[in-house]
Amino acid sequence: MTFHGIAPGERPLIIPVFITHRGCTNRCAFCDQEAIAGAGALPEEVPGIVEKYRNWSAGDRPVELSFYGGSFTALPVRELGEYLQAGTELIARGLVGALRCSTRPDTINAGMAKLLTSSGFTVVELGAQTMSDRLLTEMERGHTADDTRRAVRMLKEAGLTVVLQFMSGYPDETPQDVATTCRAVAEMRPDAIRIYPFLPLAGTKIAERLQCKEARFDPVAAIERAADIFLAAQESGIPTIRIGLPKENLVETPYPDNLAQVVVAEALVRLAKKGEREFEIPAAWETSVAIAKKSGRWPQEAKVVFS
Numbered sequence: 001m002t003f004h005g006i007a008p009g010e011r012p013l014i015i016p017v018f019i020t021h022r023g024c025t026n027r028c029a030f031c032d033q034e035a036i037a038g039a040g041a042l043p044e045e046v047p048g049i050v051e052k053y054r055n056w057s058a059g060d061r062p063v064e065l066s067f068y069g070g071s072f073t074a075l076p077v078r079e080l081g082e083y084l085q086a087g088t089e090l091i092a093r094g095l096v097g098a099l100r101c102s103t104r105p106d107t108i109n110a111g112m113a114k115l116l117t118s119s120g121f122t123v124v125e126l127g128a129q130t131m132s133d134r135l136l137t138e139m140e141r142g143h144t145a146d147d148t149r150r151a152v153r154m155l156k157e158a159g160l161t162v163v164l165q166f167m168s169g170y171p172d173e174t175p176q177d178v179a180t181t182c183r184a185v186a187e188m189r190p191d192a193i194r195i196y197p198f199l200p201l202a203g204t205k206i207a208e209r210l211q212c213k214e215a216r217f218d219p220v221a222a223i224e225r226a227a228d229i230f231l232a233a234q235e236s237g238i239p240t241i242r243i244g245l246p247k248e249n250l251v252e253t254p255y256p257d258n259l260a261q262v263v264v265a266e267a268l269v270r271l272a273k274k275g276e277r278e279f280e281i282p283a284a285w286e287t288s289v290a291i292a293k294k295s296g297r298w299p300q301e302a303k304v305v306f307s
């Protein structure tokens with residue numbers, strides 16, 4: 001099987017600007033963006049952040065500015081306009097090549113997709129989380145899986161690249177929930193996905209339910225299900241651009257430091273168990289092959305070619 005990655009040289013430098021919970025129509029049961037990224041930046045702070053990043057690192061890679069950590073397309077009109085203006089001015093000054101954002105699927109419509117395209121956006125990341133309506137309700141997301149399908153279609157029609165973000169291992173997630181997500185990934189064919197194994201963030205509703213033993217969380221299952229989603233995407237030729245949250249602001253997590261490599265190794269072992277013996281793998285994933293080999297579940301006759 002040939003695995004699909006994005007070579008480091010092909011990745012843009014993404015300058016993240018966090019808009020921490022701005023635009024969010026409700027607070028999802030698992031989410032605390034402040035714990036992940038701090039208070040966020042105001043529109044007038046955006047140019048300074050970009051200049052700082054550019055002084056620090058850019059090289060020859062294309063530079064993109066991304067608005068993360070909230071629901072960009074649901075910002076109040078005036079605030080949205082201020083962030084858009086900051087972004088388009090940075091493009092005009094040649095400091096960034098394109099814009100991207102993450103947002104909720106139920107805040108995308110054809111008009112918004114058109115506005116994003118005409119403002120210099122090339123990529124939209126949707127917080128899909130899961131394609132199981134049962135689990136979306138548990139997460140208190142306030143939207144359905146069909147909202148995600150609709151948003152993907154509209155963004156693609158507008159010519160935008162679509163990245164879907166999924167969460168694996170949410171408390172009491174069932175194998176059926178994950179199977180539903182895996183089928184939907186193959187059907188929707190996003191351009192790429194990100195996978196975030198669930199993290200119990202203190203102060204969130206789900207963390208309180210876990211503390212009261214009203215829900216159950218198993219980090220091992222979260223890793224295995226991340227591997228399920230990763231494999232479903234790979235089998236459809238869809239690259240995974242990230243597995244796990246950046247660790248900088250997180251005090252502790254129940255996962256190993258090399259979470260992404262462990263998830264990919266689990267996927268490799270799983271394929272080998274199904275009888276796959278020939279693997280073409282991006283060179284950047286060499287560590288995952290080493291982890292798979294050490295697992296005691298890797299067939300000696302398996303052949304690996306690094307691309």
Ligand code: SF4
Pocket residue numbers: 021024025026027028031032033069070071104127
């Ligand atoms: S998951 Fe997204 S929509 Fe939900 S509260 Fe967090 S940032 Fe807002």
